[in-house]
Amino acid sequence: MYYANQDKIVPVYDIYVDAEENEYHLETGETKLVYGDPVEFRGNIAMSVGEAEAVEFGLNLADYEAILVVASNSLPITETSLIWLNTEPKYDNENVVDAHTADYRIVKINKTPNVDKYVLKKVVK
Numbered sequence: 744m745y746y747a748n749q750d751k752i753v754p755v756y757d758i759y760v761d762a763e764e765n766e767y768h769l770e771t772g773e774t775k776l777v778y779g780d781p782v783e784f785r786g787n788i789a790m791s792v793g794e795a796e797a798v799e800f801g802l803n804l805a806d807y808e809a810i811l812v813v814a815s816n817s818l819p820i821t822e823t824s825l826i827w828l829n830t831e832p833k834y835d836n837e838n839v840v841d842a843h844t845a846d847y848r849i850v851k852i853n854k855t856p857n858v859d860k861y862v863l864k865k866v867v868k
Contacts, residue, residue, distance in 0.1 A: 744783070744784055744785070744786060744788075744826060744827060744828050745781035745782060745783050745784070745826070745827040745831075745832050746781065746782055746784060746818065746820050746824050746825065746826055746827075747778040747779055747780065747781040747782070747824065747825045747827075747832065747840050747842075747845070748778065748779050748819065748820070748821060748823065748824050749776055749777075749778055749779075749821070749823040749824070750777050750778055750779040751776075751777050752774045752775070752776055752777070753774060753775060753777050754770045754771075754772075754773070754774055755770070755771045755773040755774060755775055756768040756769060756770055756771065757769050757771055776823075776842065777839055777840075778825060778839075778840040778842055779840070780840065781827060781832035781840060784813070784817075784818060785813075786811050786812060786813040786818075787811070787812045787813070788809050788810070788811050788812075788828060788863070789809060789810045789812070790808070790809050808847070808863060808864060808865050809847065809863040810860055810861070810862060810863065811826065811847075811860070811861040811863055812858050812859070812860050812861075813858065813859050813861075814857075814858060814859070815854065815855060815856060815857050815858055815859055816854070816859065817859070818859070820849060820852070820859075820861060821849065821852075822849050822850070822851065822852060823849070824848070824849045825842055825845035825847070825848055825849075825866070826845060826846060826847040826848070826849070826861075826863060827844070827845050827846055828846045828847065829846050830844055830845075830846055831844075832844060832845070842866075843866065843868060844868075845866045846865065846866060847863035847864060847865055847866060848863070848864055848866055849861050849862070849863065850862040850863065850864045
């Protein structure tokens, strides 16, 4: 598996080319999240989630699809992180991690002395 953490927020630009083929980059006023390079890791994912996990995290069963479990404090994953389980991370034409290629996003975190549990929601592709 791989994870990537949010790195920064950057402005979105539109590119215009005039009649003399000069290229102009104009800010749209929008921003986008940029993620750091994906990092490979090992962990356990439980796909069969149930009422006990929902109660533990205060969520409905419809709010998530899986639980990731790793050793306590072994990963710097946050609630803005992405997870790749079944696919390889890909980069866009600007050599930035394509967040749409991730399989899951972190919804909630529960840290205990022995394990960290991460609630995962599928990324709509």
